[in-house]
Amino acid sequence: MMPLNEPFDLVLFGSTGDLSTRKLLPALFSLYADARLPNEWRLVALFRREHKDFIETLHKSVGVKHDLNDKKLKSKWASFTKHVVCLSFDATEPDNYGELKELVEQQADSNKIFYLATPSALYGKICNGLAKARLNSLKSRIVLEKPIGSDLASAKKINQLVCRHFKEQQIFRIDHYLGKETVQNLLVLRFANTIFESQWNQKYIDNIQITISETLGVEERAQFYDHVGALRDMGQNHLLQLLCIVAMEPPARFNPDAVRDEKVKVLRALRVLGDQDVQKKVVRGQYSSGISNGVAVAGYLDEEGVAPSSETETFVAMKVEIDNWRWAGVPFYLRTGKRLVHRACEIVVHFKEVPHSIFDLQHKNTMANKLVFRLQPDEGIRLKLCEKKRGPGVSVRSTELSLSPDYLNRKHIPDAYERLLGDVISNNQTLFVRQDELIAAWEWLDPILKHWDESEQEPEPYIAGSWGPAAATLLLAKDGRLWDETSSPLQESMLNEGEE
Known part of the structure; x- marks a missing residue:
């Protein structure tokens, strides 16, 4: 597999949720351990409440899939954690997105990937907040987890809110199958x-x-x-x-x-x-x-x-x-x-x-x-x-x-x-x-x-x-x-x- 070359910030909403701990975080470490990530990248983990033990949580979730006591992987793990940044953040508060903008713009040339591992009812509010902080530039991508909506009407409403701020080529609706x-x-x-x-x-x-x-x-x-x-x-x-x-x-x-x-x-x-x-x-x-x-x-x-x-x-x-x-x-x-x-x-x-x-x-x-x-x-x-x-x-x-x-x-x-x-x-x-x-x-x-x-x-x-x-x-x-x-x-x- 070819490595991914462009620098990026992966901003993860719902970092301590079931999906993140079971699937997303181990997957990100796998990409890193296989040398498939660029030299410059960051995981920006967002929490609604302060979470001081996130690295320990991350270690447990990644350890289910990888033997982190292995000498080679232990070294990889140590360098992997240097790419992790934590931020206490309430996605429902529009004023909080200014602080997020300051953080992600520390690497101005990187692609911004916003992964919404949250209920779809929050997608509209998050997209509004990102747009208000002007985080929906052409270098931004947004990932939406299923199910998107609970019926036709709610699915249309959510998609209209997301598409108001992001172009279709920026939106990744994920179905892991x-x-x-x-x-x-x-x-x-x-x-x-x-x-x-x-x-x-x-x-x-x-x-x-x-x-x-x-x-x-x-x-x-x-x-x-x-x-x-x-x-x-x-x-x-x-x-x-x-x-x-x-x-x-x-x-x-x-x-x-x-x-x-x-x-x-x-x-x-x-x-x-x-x-x-x-x-x-x-x-x-x-x-x-x-x-x-x-x-x-x-x-x-x-x-x-x-x-x-x-x-x-x-x-x-x-x-x-x-x-x-x-x-x-x-x-x-x-x-x-x-x-x-x-x-x-x-x-x-x-x-x-x-x-x-x-x-x-x-x-x-x-x-x-x-x-x-x-x-x-x-x-x-x-x-x-x-x-x-x-x-x-x-x-x-x-x-x-x-x-x-x-x-x-x-x-x-x-x-x-x-x-x-x-x-x-x-x-x-x-x-x-x-x-x-x-x-x-x-x-x-x-x-x-x-x-x-x-x-x-x-x-x-x-x-x-x-x-x-x-x-x-x-x-x-x-x-x-x-x-x-x-x-x-x-x-x-x-x-x-x-x-x-």
């Missing part, structure tokens, strides 16, 4: 190999499934989550962004606007869901008590910080259709949920069965080809094929071919935030969400949210440690299909060995 290695490999696999792109259409593909499953509950995010839910938290951004990457047409060139133009076309081609469609094609659920990873866990309504009568969904599954020539008649099944059986993120492309098989197949309905993109936990790409069993006669079994064996051999694969933070610093917007993308996603989702608000239908309960509510299984069963729920490549190989 787009920074994952396998997502970018999906683009290369599709657009650099005719063997796949020629088959990437309704003639050869039966259905595509996208699953983001979590074993955790709401943990310490209950107060936030109870006002958001699974559809806003994961559906509006992660699921739809992955859908766009899978379904987009080949861009004319690999640059930010060409790629994002094609993603917007997908969102605008999504079939709009009316009230009856929502009832038939969208499932929402809420976990009840059960067993997760061998431990008894409480139901959602018993979680601390959750309203006793809450109707917030912790699971959502959808059947989505794209009205264009490439995907006519191909259903996309999307689902995400908490307290499910396994933690995973997968895109599974199910190819159609051969029109006529000349072989006796033991499990005909499982023998169709599959291409699996696994984003987590064991990242990689697998292609399911049919082959002859060893031995006399001609007996067919399914097998898998790994298309990413080098993943297993690499000591360090840049994680999503490490890659995206590097892209912000280098001013590359390819893997970030443009304003029209964001609005198009909310326009499609808004009818679902409105239907839920206006109807009396409650989320369907499902037992913690399961694959979600029964209605999610029926969503595919009525189409004669099943969810792909293979837990790991190893499990399938063991099953195949058992057939021998």
Whole structure:
């Protein structure tokens, strides 16, 4: 990887928040440890209240990912902390931004990156404060975390406030799933190999499934989550962004606007869901008590910080259709949920069965080809094929071919935030969400949210440690299909060995 050469100040709002300590700060240190940052840079950590122990907090968060007792990294850590500046700062007070301006203008020639790791309700106030202090120059960039808004109206309002002070080319709306290695490999696999792109259409593909499953509950995010839910938290951004990457047409060139133009076309081609469609094609659920990873866990309504009568969904599954020539008649099944059986993120492309098989197949309905993109936990790409069993006669079994064996051999694969933070610093917007993308996603989702608000239908309960509510299984069963729920490549190989 090439180093990032231009000096910069990274001004981090919400420096001690969960996102910063778990993701952003370790990612910044990774870039530094790999010698990918310029000689001149600073992390300007902002706190609403005085925080004297920030370096200790920083050490703990970075230490989760890196062994800071290692001699080489220990030296890197010592020099890394010299680039850190702390400032007690209340982002809601406009008069405070003058002090921030004095600090960042100490390095007049550096790029100013304002990272808003805060609730989106604060985005407008922060942008107003930055503009009042004239910190929104052309050398400034602003990074916005999801979810941006809670519905179409609020998303438009927030974006109008931000765009009033920053140009679109200065705004980086981050969706960290787009920074994952396998997502970018999906683009290369599709657009650099005719063997796949020629088959990437309704003639050869039966259905595509996208699953983001979590074993955790709401943990310490209950107060936030109870006002958001699974559809806003994961559906509006992660699921739809992955859908766009899978379904987009080949861009004319690999640059930010060409790629994002094609993603917007997908969102605008999504079939709009009316009230009856929502009832038939969208499932929402809420976990009840059960067993997760061998431990008894409480139901959602018993979680601390959750309203006793809450109707917030912790699971959502959808059947989505794209009205264009490439995907006519191909259903996309999307689902995400908490307290499910396994933690995973997968895109599974199910190819159609051969029109006529000349072989006796033991499990005909499982023998169709599959291409699996696994984003987590064991990242990689697998292609399911049919082959002859060893031995006399001609007996067919399914097998898998790994298309990413080098993943297993690499000591360090840049994680999503490490890659995206590097892209912000280098001013590359390819893997970030443009304003029209964001609005198009909310326009499609808004009818679902409105239907839920206006109807009396409650989320369907499902037992913690399961694959979600029964209605999610029926969503595919009525189409004669099943969810792909293979837990790991190893499990399938063991099953195949058992057939021998």
